[in-house]
Amino acid sequence: MAISFNKRELEKRKEQKRQEKQKRKEERKANGGSGSFDDMIAYVDENGVITSTPPDPVRKQEIEIDNIAVSTPKKEDIEETTVFKGRVEYFNPDKGYGFIKDAAGTDKYFFHISSAPASITEGNKVTFELERGKKGMNAINITLAS
Secondary structure (H helix, E strand, O other), rough: OOOOOHHHHHHHHHHHHHHHHHHHHHHHHHHHOOHHHHOOOOOOEEEEEOOOOOOOHHOHHHHHHHOOOOOOOOHHHHHHOOOOEEEEEEEEOOEEEEEEEEEOOOOOEEEEEEHOOOOOOOOOOOEEEEEEEEOOOOEEEEEEEE
């Protein structure tokens, strides 16, 4: 069932909506014009919490720019040569590569025959160091453990 209104009723409703909108606008102005720039400013305190009050200048601390570290430490600063122990889990002498399983965990590391002794076979206990390769960590400086 369609409800039809005549032209006068439609114009009367439009005028009523305009008056209500104008009334709301005047009320906003009378209430201090909320939405001003000062009402939108937020501050962050020393704990990272957002507040509406500005920070206290008495509690301000001076920070030296040279003490701020923006990047990660250089590789040579953090890299230590650590010797790991493990067992040769797989070795293919025809292709010249294999995998060593770390004795301290479940990690397996790729190695190439160029960084291992020629007499290496599957099941040998070895000591090795790690180096970052293209696809992950690689075992290098492999020696047979006694």
